[in-house]
Amino acid sequence: MIELTAAEVAEATGGTLQGVAPGTAVTGAVVVDSRQVVPGALFVALAGEHADGHDFAAGAVRDGAALVLAARPLDGVPCVVVDDVQTALGELARAVLARLRSRAEVRVVAVTGSVGKTTTKDLLGRLLAPTVGEDAVVVPTGSFNNEVGLPLTVLRATDATRLLVLEMGADSPGNIADLTRIAPPDVGIVLAVGTAHLGVFGDVETIARTKAEMVAGVRPGGVVVLNADDSRVAAMASGAAAGTEVVTFGTISSATVRAVQVAVDGGRARFTLTAGGGTAEVALRLVGAHHVTNALAAATAALRLGVPFDAVVERLSAATASSPHRMAVTERSDGVTVLDDSYNANPDSMRAALRTLAVMAGRTRRSVAVLGEMRELGDVARTEHDAIGRLAVRLNVKRLVVVGEGAYHIHEGAQQEGSWGDESVFVPDLDTAREVLAGELTDGDVVLVKASNGSGLWRLADELVEAAG
Template sequence: MIELTASEVAQATGGRLTADPGVRVTGPVVADSRLVEPGALFAAIPGARVDGADFAAGAVADGAVLVLAAREIDGLPVVVVDDVAAALGDLARVVLERLRAANPAVKVFSITGSAGKTTTKDLLGRLVAGEAADGGSDTIAPTGSFNSEIGLPLTVLRGTAATRKLVLELGADKPGDIGYLASIVRPQIAVILMVGTAHIEFFGSQEAIADAKAEVLGGLVPGGTAVLNADDERVLGLAPRATALGHRVVTFGRVPSADVRAEDVTVDATGRASFTLRVRGRVAAAGEVADDLRLPVSLRLVGEHHVSNALAAATAAILAGTAPSVVAERLSAAEPGSPHRMAVTERPDGITVVDDAYNANPESMRAALRSVAVMAGRTRRSVAVLGEMRELGEGARAAHDAIGRLVVRLNIKLLVVVGDGAYHIHEGAMQEGSWGEETVFVPDLDAARAELAERLRPGDVVLVKASNGSGLWQLGDELAAGTLGAAL
């Protein structure tokens, strides 16, 4: 973070200072006391299970010079605020305003959508990255999904005088979340990937989810650019809202009308897609273009669905000035950037593990299953270890049932369903025509471990996928490490 005094932190957050106003924060802003470095500001977030304020003394002992908290803490330098999360947002807003005032070239990208945010963020971060004067990167694009009211401000607060690009993802659990996050960062380029059914329990309908994604348009800087998925009717339907606000609209997709398009898409036996990246002349930059450009791209990411993520990242990068030829080259070199997202491990015993257990909704579940079916082909056995897709509301039973039926239609050879919340995947598979040797339901992770240890064999291609709260990412880690399901 750029250096701030305790007085400036208090002013930015509207807080009350119980410390020397001249104390300078020279280190990072963190919400995890284990990440404290000398000169840090520790944000003591109150939680359902633990109160960050209980860790404040340890944070100060480890080098934090200031604490942001909802109450005074005896003997510690504290900025007392009503709401720590909101104060983080206020602080991030002020710091970003200072960064932009010091260097108008700072560019902010925001990415939102029901699926694909983190992968697109990871790709875009690679496409636009440049070298800072100090030899480091001029781009901030964090590993993982820091897309909440806490994660996004913490990401922004990593900015320094060398920062020129911030690549951010915006998540939502309820209406208003994306609008709030966008108001903090005021992006120049906003990418909307898709409108699916993730978190539909809290929104009620896909139309309401589309409205939530559209909130980012109100946060764009005047004359900003909305990058919209032309393959998703609900996303493309937001174009009139963007133009009514005075923003430019640029589209990506596989349909012929898209400004940035994938043509001649093929998928190899490893599940990786290749395509021709076609960029319309009105979009391309950096002096490379007379008419439309066509450039070859071969992704290293597993899953045909990543073509859409790659197109989104490419569009935003080209609009920001990265040469299309550089975009194509970097897309073809990009490896997975965040854990538990279609991460492929080839084990010495011949088992291939596809760990996509960070999160799940019906759209991403279908995409992952299709990818594994392609990878297994006709010569290897496909195995799906699936858990609950959470926050689907009244449609949860039908959504899980449909996934079970798809497993059978894709000829997945073995289905292991883990946890009561996912039971209807097993039920759907049984109703579709599977039977006891092909699909099995287990109540918990330990039972899943026992089942996999007994059933997996060399040559299997194993998908692990569920919502993060289901805990199946632990199975993904263990399978990838070779400590689970070793062939006998």
């Protein structure tokens, strides 16, 4: 982060100083977790569902924080007091980015979509950093894509930053518009419109309108990057402002950047990349055919930002998974392969993961799917879970372990599809799932673990991976 005074923080956030001199310098990171405080840090006292940051403010100062962003005065604690801490965090990030842009050319590359955001932003980091320098690119850690995570990512930028890669998520209409106001993109990418958070949005059309907020939020003269293979995304081109360039990616002939001759070998895709007269073979190390879309999106943005075609091809083919629990493959010493995609799940990503499992197992290995609940699906939850169970049968998944009451209808759908019987088992919790797998997994099995993050199934995935040693 760039150095700020307490007075500058107050000006940016509309806050007032309490118990602190105006010239007090914030020289460290901006953090929302008091355990991450470093000398000179700004501690943001958010009030969460289970804990209130204000309760940790004094301890944060004892550990070296120079300043606290708070919603109320705190005795003995140097504060900037604001009406709403989360809103103030966003305003601070907006002001810092504006200051950086006034000093140098800092370009923001933002990505949204129902699936693939985190992988795409990771790929963008891999493609861009070697060209402009590792210290000149900021990429979110994990999935920092909401009203808290995105400002924290922006506030990691320094005077050396030239490219800021941001992931923008949404769980209600208006979220993306709010995020683009904090960090207006120079390049805005829309990957796909799917059914994630359908219970909140109500219908896919509302999801599409929310994702289209990215297009409206791109800075004048910027670039909109759209998935030509997704008709709802492609239609967003009409919402681009005058003077905004629209480029597309996909497998159809009209796409600006294309993948042709796509093939999948051992779960990994390879294709011929064509763009601007260049043609070359790309062999992805990422597992899953769906990563072709993510790779094309990242390639399109990187090419538009000046990365040479040959470098894009080379870096795409060398890229591996950067964020945990996202199609991570571990080969255990006992011959079991673990496919860990347990960070999150929605119907689209669940289908993609099951298809990848089927391809990886092929005809010679046993496929095992350990599946948990897909959350925030609302009234369609039963139907969507049932459909996943039926798909597992159609893909000839050999063993299905369904974990938790919220996922029960996956098991129900599998039982009602075809002639399945004992191939599917429902278990109420992680402990029971652990017992089932301990008694069954054997040399040659390929095991997929996937569920929404809140189900906690990632803990089981970690245990399966740890057994690799």
